[in-house]
Amino acid sequence: MEFRRKKLQIVVRSPDLGLPARCLTLAPDLTLRRLKLAFLPGILLRQPLAFESLYFDLGGRPLTDSSTLTDAGIAAGSSAVLTLRLRLRGGGGDGGATGAESRDCYLNMYAIKKPDKVDPNETRLSKWTTCALSGEPLAPPVVVDRLGNLFNKEALVEALIHKNIPKEFSHIRGLKDMIPIHLSLNPGAANSETRFECPITGLEFNGKYGFLVLRGCGHVLSVKALKEVKSSACLVCHKEFSESDKLVINGSTEEVAVLRERMEEERSKLKERKEKKASAHLSGTKHAGDEHDRILDNGRKVGGAKRFKAMDMVPANATKEVYASIFTSSKKSNFKETFSCRSLPLGRN
Incomplete structure (x- = not known):
């Protein structure tokens, strides 16, 4: 019975850390530092800076870690509520926060694992x-x-x-x-x-x-x-x-830039050569058509060159009319030629 009377019923909560409130039965001579070690999750215990930035208060009155529950003024039978709070440092030059950052951001700095560095x-x-x-x-x-x-x-x-x-x-x-x-x-x-x-x-x-x-x-x-x-x-x-x-x-970056410039220059020259070749091909076709149009009906060109005629190459002992019929109509007439056959006059096919 004497042991039970010495125990204190205390509620410990931490709204700054988002931890659930817990009702604990503790000895009066327990220091607040040991209580903090028992209450905090392991991830914060491994961060000395985060651990030292947390403190208990009782009714708005901050308490030191070396204080015991009795020193804090907690009497047996009282309904004491200890609040674990985050101490915000500031003022500049001390490496602490300015107060502008959220508390969650401060805690996540220790909770989130940084990516491994890549070996160059x-x-x-x-x-x-x-x-x-x-x-x-x-x-x-x-x-x-x-x-x-x-x-x-x-x-x-x-x-x-x-x-x-x-x-x-x-x-x-x-x-x-x-x-x-x-x-x-x-x-x-x-x-x-x-x-x-x-x-x-x-x-x-x-x-x-x-x-x-x-x-x-x-x-x-x-x-x-x-x-x-x-x-x-x-x-x-x-x-x-x-x-x-x-x-x-x-x-390097500079060398790659030189190679890229050379590549674009080579592609530009290749494109110009293709365009010149295509232009020369088109101009050559047009010139051939012009020469064909310049041939006159009498078998001579404007330049004076004679047009080829099959009659000029008649083999020996061959009849000119028979030889010419191989390349042209066998006989000229006044009848109109049809689409089906050039040799048959209109009305006979």
Whole structure:
């Protein structure tokens, strides 16, 4: 009985945190700090700043965490209500809140898990070892677009057929925008982070070093190899190339901008050539028609060239009229020709 008389019936609530009110039977010497530890959810207990920002008050009077229930003035048999409140810091320069933020926002700052940071090394390696469209590891046949992005040819062709190319690769319109490339296998690929390397310098194809593809032959070489060996021919197949044949793979923003400008210029020139060819074709047809119209009825052109006549090529020992009937009506008459037969006069068919 003595034990029961020492116990206190207390209601603990926290409207600031949205926690349900609880009726507890507690010992008079229990500190408010221990009560706070028992009342709060585990997620707030793991945040020291949030824990220290909470305090109890009794009838509007704030209480310290080191106070016991007896120190707070709670007597046995009284109906005490302890309220757990959130202390808002402010004033500027102390790292606290200004009071403008909602309390829910403050609590969610600790409750919501922040997304994991992406390792830049993994992002870089993925860009050089996987297909930019499917995300699968690069496997021959491999192609590169005019902006230096790497693709597995099968995945890119399938996307073109089904017309589901992402917006970022909308510049790829057909097979002409794909450049087949030859990647040199790395003999020590088992102990390396990439399967491919430069065939001249042995530098790994992993994004740590710059690489170029020669559009004429498709061989992939490191920038270092082309700098050290001054040559206008491919160092692998010895095919001649020009400066415009060099295409940077996975270049910087500035390098991609240069490649895009070059691509638009090439497309513009191709369009002009097609328009000139179509214009020349149309003008040639019209000229031929004009020449035909200039032929006179007497078999001569305005320019003086004689028109071809079958009678001029009569074989030896052949009758001219019989030979001419092969190409024209067998006999001229005053009768009108019909649609069905030129040789029969009107009224006889």
